[in-house]
Amino acid sequence: MGFPNLIKMDLIVKVKEIKGSCPVYKTDDKFTIQDGYKLVSDIPVCMHSLASILPYYNALRKMSPAELGIAGKEEK
Template structure:
């Protein structure tokens, strides 16, 4: 099972990602990307990538309002205080 991670939203200014950027977690442990991936953003995905491989986003309270098959996590940058940007990632299973 692979996970497709897509940048859904950027609040503030992220120096790495823009809306629409994506990368794959192949077999849920191999990062595959043609673009740079922010380590802060990757850290926000780490607690969830294995769980999402074998269960549904709703099991963890990560499901979206419109599409229950997708999970959402946010990077930890508190942009209103740091002047940076926080990114919301949308995570989809790819079979």
């Protein structure tokens, strides 16, 4: 069983910028989605932030970060 065509990787989400105010995050805060589905964080996670990354999360299950144009400098 399983999903052999899905890419299984860790996604590290880092707060780059905050527009306005945010009661949860500060710049450079991070949380991780391990193995493509396990949310891991030492800090509180905002539900709004999860909603904003959902389109990327779904795309990353089939494509690499480089293919989507969102890879870090070390991954290009």
